[in-house]
Amino acid sequence: MKKLVAQNTPELPAQLPLRVLLGLRDIAGLDRAFLRSLQYDHLAGLSLLRVVGHMVGALVGLACLLPYAPISLIAAWIIVLTGGVIYFSRLEHAMVVADLRKVTDGDANRHLVGSAWLGLTWMLLPIMLFLYAGEAGMLRGFALVAVIVVGVGTALAVVPLRAIVFIAPACIASTVCFALRGDMVMACISAVYFLANLVSIARRAESFLRAGVAETAMRQKSETVSLLLREFEENEADWLWQIDRTRLIRSVSPRFAFALGSRPDEIEGKPFFEVLSGDGWDMCNFAPSLRVLADRIKARESFSNLIVQVWVGGQQRWWELSGTPMLDERGQEVGFRGVGSDVTEQRKSSEKIAYLARYDTLTGLPNRLMLNESLGEAMDEARQWRRRCAFIMLDLDRFKAVNDSLGHQIGDRLLEQVSHRLSELTGENEICGRLGGDEFAIVMRDAPDSCAVDTLARKVIERLSQPYEVDQHTLFVGASAGSALAPRDGKTVEELMRNADLALYRAKDGGRGVHFAYEPSLHADAEERRQLEFSLRKALEKDELLLNFQPVVDANSEQVVSFEALVRWQSEDHGFVSPGKFIPVAEDTRLIVPIGTWVMQQACLEATAWPRGVKVNVNVSPEQLMEPDFADTVVDALTRSGLDPQRLEIEVTESIFLGDAEIARQALAKVMALGCQVALDDFGTGYSSLGYLRKLKFSTIKVDRSFVQGAAQGSSESLAIVRAVVAMAKSLEMKTTAEGVETEDEASLVRRMGCDRIQGFYFGRPMSSADARSLFSDDFSQLRA
Structure with missing residues (x-):
């Protein structure tokens, strides 16, 4: 059977109308074209059998007619029958070649005409026997017609209309002939036989239709699945x-x-x-x-x-x-x-995404996310087994100076070496990772006591503080550590990490290179710092900042040559706040930039009220110096006040060399080009290169008070440092100012050692602007403490 697939196979009703069986009406979802394809596809397979049946029937009919009918009439009957069979055979062959799925209404009508032709031809057999034969001949003819009706009619039953037009003429003719002879019994038998065949044809047609539709549905599903699977594998x-x-x-x-x-x-x-x-x-x-x-x-x-x-x-x-x-x-x-x-x-x-989500790409250490997860697991285990775990936060000291001076590539290689050292120091009980930047951390799963945590932290600090060799550079960076112990210092991951961070901040604030364990008092310090920051952000708006001025005198004449402007904060919420408290907060939050701008403007404005020979010294933080418009800030302050640029001396510390030294040099060069002077404050306590003393041509070097007091106490190292600084400054044509002079002996000492200027409580404490102005009408010696 050829492949015949309907697009939509319907579900047939329990009772099929006669017109549907006869092909005179469509079924919903199943048109006559599809039904016709099923029927004629089935008939095409029985074509040869039907031809053989007609031939055998013709031979039997010939035997029945020869004793009675004329030869010419018999010959004519044979010719008509043969023509009909040949016509049918050629018609079916043409349809098979043309594709049975394309059976048209015209093809169906031609087949219907052919069936009627053959039916009428077989109708002639009982008529001829009725006319020429006796009762015995009539019975033989009826038997032959019955066989033909059963055989060919049953074969054509799949196309019930064709079967009906084929058997009806012969059956009707037999019934009529028996009736005309007066044999009503045979007439009734013939009529009943005809009706029985009609019922049989209808049932067979319905069975074929239902079976064909079901088979088509199965084939459709099978072919759909095959098509989907084939398309699935191909695409x-x-x-x-x-x-x-x-x-x-x-x-x-x-x-x-x-x-x-x-x-x-x-x-x-x-x-x-x-x-x-x-x-x-x-x-x-x-x-x-x-x-x-x-x-x-x-x-x-x-x-x-x-x-x-x-x-x-x-x-x-x-x-x-x-x-x-x-x-x-x-x-x-x-x-x-x-x-x-x-x-x-x-x-x-x-896996790569999961790795990148939990490991640092530069060092290969666990990142913040994985450290959080590991700390959470460690805290869960500690609660389960009633033990303690610890979290240690590490921050590299002076790493920013390496990054800024040698570049990020050198900094990255340094971080890689740091990670290797951390991995060497930690074992199965610890997990070390990188939190970001130059911050690292260690999760200690089992921490017997605070001493074990302190021992590990000190070991890490000592190892990380050893020199590094990176691309022919010998680098020195230290480390500070802060730790918190669970469950004592925190019940959650966030709480424990926050407390360890507070301890780290205390370690950095306490001089760096040390380990500090969390204490509850740190929360109070952090809260105080938070409140200070909040109030400091509004200090300028509320006009809470003010300037004090400390005199700098000539070492020989003891006449005032300049004042150092010092910012003070009288807070509405906190009262007087020491500079040692709010200046670090301002630097960490970058509030030092607008505060420094304000100090510059107010100091220049105040200096216009002093004698022309008196200068004003203004401290500038590294954060302020790194601003691209720093030189414009100085120009704006000088323009607003009308102060001569030569009367402004900018004071910077050696910490400017820990940042981007080239940016600092360019900024200070612009200021010097305006005519301002630059002093290097707290010389000897930082990490500057002596080469910058020549490149920047500082006007003044200020000797830190620690060296002055050490020299006064007879420290040979301090005496040597002060003499060396004075000698170097003179060779570079720079002035020297001794800071922190508090007694007459200290003043005499620095004067003998060659310092040009002196600053300290001995000659005057920081004072208000009004007190500073009053100095120029009084004898300066009366101000000595």
């Missing part, structure tokens, strides 16, 4: 797999074989798990995921998107498999079938 990276109840591979698809790196015939019939496990089959070394797959199949459970580790060609691959058991008509398992795909690359990408 997707997935493939089909199937095994029998003994777990042997069956019906190997080409794509499945390709996934295994073999030909279909090479793996057909092989054990499924042997093929997937590779060399591990002989050693019974199966991946856990393969065991899960085996358990699912053994339990006859359907599964979906199961990730399985397999071995293909000696290489590890990852497959995603879905499968369902196959059952026979009795519900017995006959195997498993499903789909699969190779997800190795996707898994590698997922």
Whole structure:
């Protein structure tokens, strides 16, 4: 039977109307063209049988007619019958060649005419016997017609209209002839026989129609599934797999074989798990995921998107498999079938993404996310086993100077060496990671006591403080550490990390290079700092800042040569706040920039009220100096006040060299080009290069008070440092100012050692602007403490 598929196969009603069976009306969703295709496709297979039936019938009819009818009439009957059979054969052959699925209404009508032709031809047989033969001949003719009706009529029953027009003439003719002879019994038998055949044809037609529709529906589903599977394999990276109840591979698809790196015939019939496990089959070394797959199949459970580790060609691959058991008509398992795909690359990408999400790309250490997770697990274990764990935060000292002076590439290599040293110091009980920038951390799973934490922290600080060799550079950076112990110092990850950070801040604030453990009092310090920051942000708006001025005198004449402007804060909320408290807050929050601008403007404005020979010294922080418009800020202050640029001296500390030294040099060069002077404050306490003393041509070097007091106490090192600074300054044509002079002996000492200027409580404490102005009308010696 040829492939005949309806687009939509309907569900037939319980009772089919006669007009539907006769093909005179369509079924909803099933048109006559499709029905006709089914019918004529079936008839095409019986064409030869029908021809043989007509030939045999013609021979029997000839035998019945020869004793009675004229030869010419018999010959004519044979010719008409033969013509009809030939016509039918050629017609059906033409339809088969043209494709039976394209049977038109015209073709159906021609077949209907042909059936009527043959029916009328066979009708002539009982008529001729009625006219020429006796009762015996009439009975033989009726028997022959009955056989033809049953045989050919039954064959044509799939096209009931054709069957009816074929058998009706002969049956009607037989009934009429018997009636005309007066044999009413045979007439009734003939009529009943005709009606019985009509009923039989109708039932057979209905059965054929229902069977044909059902078969078409099944074929449609099968072909749809085949089409989908074929399209699935052709257009997707997935493939089909199937095994029998003994777990042997069956019906190997080409794509499945390709996934295994073999030909279909090479793996057909092989054990499924042997093929997937590779060399591990002989050693019974199966991946856990393969065991899960085996358990699912053994339990006859359907599964979906199961990730399985397999071995293909000696290489590890990852497959995603879905499968369902196959059952026979009795519900017995006959195997498993499903789909699969190779997800190795996707898994590698997922693993890489997961790695990047939890590990630092530069150092390879766990990142903040993984440290959080590890600390959470450690705290859970500590609660479960009633023990303690610890979190240590580490911050590198002077790392920014390396980054700014040598570049980020050198800084990155330095961080890599730091990570190696941390990894060497930590064992199975610790997890070290990078929080970001130059901050690292250690999770200590089991911390017996605070001494163990302190020992590890000190060991880390000592190791990280040792010199590093990076690209022919010898680098020195230190480390500060802060720690918190759980559950004493925190019940949650966030709380413990926050407290460790507070301890780290205390360690950095306490001189760096040390370890500090968390104390509850740190919260009070942090809260105080937070409140100070909040109030400091509004200090300028509320006009809470003011300037004090400390005199700087000539070492020999003791006349005032300049004042250092010192900012003070009288807070509405906190009262008087020491500069030692609010200046670090301002620098950390970059509030020092607007505060420094305000100090510059107010100091220049105040200096215009002093004698022309008196200068004003203004301290500038590194953060302010790094601003691109720093020189414009100085120009604006000088313009607003009208102060001579030569009367402004900018004071900077050696810490400017820890940042971007070139930016600092350019900014100070612009200021010097305006005519301002630059003093280097707290010389000898920082990490500057002496080369910058010549490049920047400072006007003044200020000797730190620690060296002055040390020299006064007879410290040979301090005496040597002060003499060296004075000698170097003179050779570079710079002035020297001794800071922190508080007694007459100290003043005499620095004067003998060659210092040009003196500053300290001995000659005057920081004072208001009004007190500073009053100095120029009084004898300065009266101000000595």
